[in-house]
Amino acid sequence: MERIKIQTSIFLKNKLILILTLLFFIMSIAYTLLSVFSPYIELNSLPVLSTSLRFTFPTMLFFLFISFEYLIKIKTSHAYEFLKSGKNGLSTYYINGISVLVMILFLYCFMHLAINGAVYFYLSINHVEYLLHIIMNVFLNLFLVPLMSIFLAAVLTFCNKRVSAYVLMIVFSFLTSPVFGIIGTWFDSDANIYIFDLVDFFDFVPPAVSWTPIYAFGFSVLPYRFMQIGVWIFALFAVLIFVLARRGKKSGIISSAICLLVSLGLFLCYIQPVSKIDLSYDPLEGSTADQSYYHKNVVQKEKKAAFVITKYDITFNIGSALSAVATVSLSNERLESYEFTLYHGYIVSKITDVNGNDLRFTQESDYITVYNNSDTPLDKITMYYSGSGQRYFSNVQGISLPGYFPYYPQSGFKEIFDTDIGGFNKYTEKNDFDFNIVVNCPKKVYCNLSDNGHNSFTGKSNAITLVSGFYDSYDWNGVRIIYPYLFETRNFTKDMIISEISGFLQKNPRLGVKKVIVISNVNSNRPYERLAVYHDHMDINWILDLDTMYSDQSVTANKRKLKNYIDTFIHVKELYTQILNQEKANGSTAKESVLLMLDEKMNKLGEEYVIEQSKKFLYDENDTRSALEFLCELE
Incomplete structure (x- = not known):
């Protein structure tokens, strides 16, 4: 002392x-x-x-x-x-x-x-x-x-010299600074060299701390971050013990070796796959990972399934990432192959039939094809898979899995990502399925299905949404509202939150939803991802301005580009002119470009008339024409 x-x-x-x-x-x-x-x-x-x-x-x-x-x-x-x-x-x-x-x-x-x-x-x-x-x-x-x-x-x-120590400290400061991440981006884009594993190992700043807070998740205190800092602490402690121990002293050498072994063990745990919120420049895991993935020669497919899924029995295990055992019951039992869509971040390890026999399958990007090994009926298929999504996470600290995101197998091939606008398409099935869901997670999980207790859910719906984290719930006129309680402030109280949501539901009674679930707003979800309506529930990622969000999501993917051009023309005409000139400079023709055809029709038929007819087309659910087809036929 x-x-x-x-x-x-x-x-x-x-x-x-x-x-x-x-x-x-x-x-x-x-x-x-x-x-x-x-x-x-x-x-x-x-x-x-x-x-x-x-x-x-x-x-x-x-x-x-x-x-x-x-x-x-x-x-x-x-x-x-x-x-x-x-x-x-x-x-x-x-x-x-x-x-x-x-x-x-x-x-x-x-x-x-x-x-x-x-x-x-x-x-x-x-x-x-x-x-x-x-x-x-x-x-x-x-x-x-x-x-x-x-x-x-x-x-x-x-160190023998003070200057040597300062050089090492300056190098360490550089490697742990945000500048190293920017250099990692240069390496990836200019030299096609990926160094972000090294960047991440030297990055000790909490992920997303400089972004808008994620109110359902907070800031990452996931195990991998403790393991990362533990690797450094035990490795440095090992070196310190070694240099302080008297020369040849056995106890010092043994203690140093033990610390190194602990550091190595933590490092092996640290490099395991993890579902994390990463808003860095990392092209594989960062804020632009999905956009980058789908732009790099990934051919998305559309193929209607020759079968119907009648029931899902799924067990989700939530740890550092998601692992699942999903059993789907099939209507057509004698097909040679069965096609499914599952986000590419989830890797399938095996697929079996009802008797546990392995089935041959292929997984390419978001698409899985399962082959029937024999002529025997195939009434159930069980998939074993694990992994994570970049934008929609699932770990011990929180879950944000909206119903339109294919984190469980869905029938047929679907084009799930819109590369033009950089967001996920909201595919929702027309038919309801029987769901039996179990989520093994240390935190309370909320779902649109009936809650049986202990994170077990059953019911019928055309999609399932799972959330967990800093959530609370409130019942309003038979509708359960599930929201992040950290939204509440002195001036934005629970009553105001309920008022915003209930006011929207009162204006749209035909929706008939029984639950409203506020999902996490990660990576600035695009406008058409901010609200999704299903048969029994609704997902939103913000509470204010629900009317605008609902209007945005009412436009289907094949019409969305036209809506964006019209909105830009009405509200930011200078930007519209810039985009139009750029499109002309690209050498496109009106028959190939929605923008050029829109401009041609407005010049020919009048701006007000074209905009009025376009709005009718955009919100007509029965009109399934593409935007270009509509404009070409507009007279």
Whole structure:
């Protein structure tokens, strides 16, 4: 204890280190408090937590350089010889020095935790799971990440020259900065070299912390992030033990080896597939992953199935990602092959018949073909698959799987992604199916089907939606509204949320939905993904402006381009002219281009007439012509 006091006094007497520490503490706390008391921002717990977590990278760098300077300074002081004179003096000196830094780090974390805790209690959130979420985020991002940098600084003090240590710290700072991610994008686009696995390993900033918060999910405290930082901490600790151990000392070598083995084990766990929210530049897992995938020579197909699915029995297992055992009952038992659509992020490991015999199958992109091995009837098929989606996630922290997303096998081949607008098509079946769903998940799961308890659901519908996370529910006139409770603020209360949704339902009674489920808004879902209506429920990803969202989704995929051009013409005519000129410059003809044909018809028949007739066409569910066919026939 006496030695810790000595080393603490050395820290406090170093004016430069002390002043820098006080300035950093004051700056970060003051900036966080601004998000609490700002008159321009509605007070909400999640944005306040986001402000704290944005200091992850600065805090890591601050403690890296301050720790290095402190541990170097103390070695040159008169206390060093005193500390070194005892048994295991050098080890004791480093243990005590690191202990002082950890106490300072703990104080820093406590201040951020106090601010976020005060907001939590002030807003009367009353959900312990979210309070634990705050604590885990502060612990992971503002304690463990800087703790790793303290260990790194301790290791670097053994460099022979100070300049060498600073070069290594600068390189580390660069590799852990957002700039490295931008360079990763250049490598991928210009040199076709994928380095994002390396980028991710050096990225300690919470994913999506600079984006609009995902209110049903919060910020990632998934196991892989703890494993990532654990790899670094145990590896650095192993090096520190090794250099501090007396030469040839067996206990030091064994302890170092154990730490390295733990680090290796954590690394092997870290690299396992995981369903995560990644809004980085990563072309395979980031914000543009789906757009990039479907643009790179992926041929989407449309083929109507020669069979009908009559029943689904599905068990979903939610861990780091989703794994499922899906049994589908078939109406036509004697086909040679059966075609299904399943999002390509879910990899099928095997398919069996009702007796457990393996069936031959192929999986290409989103399409699965299952072959009947013999002439015997095939009344049931069971698929075993696992994986994740980029935009629609499923992990132990949360689930967001809307009914139109093919995370379970659907009959026939479907073109599920619209590359022109960059979003998923909302395919919904016309017929209802019998569903028997079990979700093995540590959190409560909500579904549009009847809840049997213990995350088990049964019922009839033309689609199933699953959500989990920071959710609450409320019954209004026989309709259950399932929404993220973090939406609530002092000025946007639960009553206002219910009022917005109930007002929309009252204006549209023909929808006849029994549940309204608010799904997570990840990666700026395109307008036509923001609301989807099924036979028994409705998915939305925002609560305000439901009328506009409903209008957007009423237009089918083959008409959507025409609607966008007309909206642009009406509201942003200059942009419309720019797009039109670009289309002409591309050498397209009116018979090939919806835009050029629209412009030709407006010049010939008049703008008001064409727009009026186009709107009738857009919202006529019985008119299945494409936009180009409609315009060509318009007189």
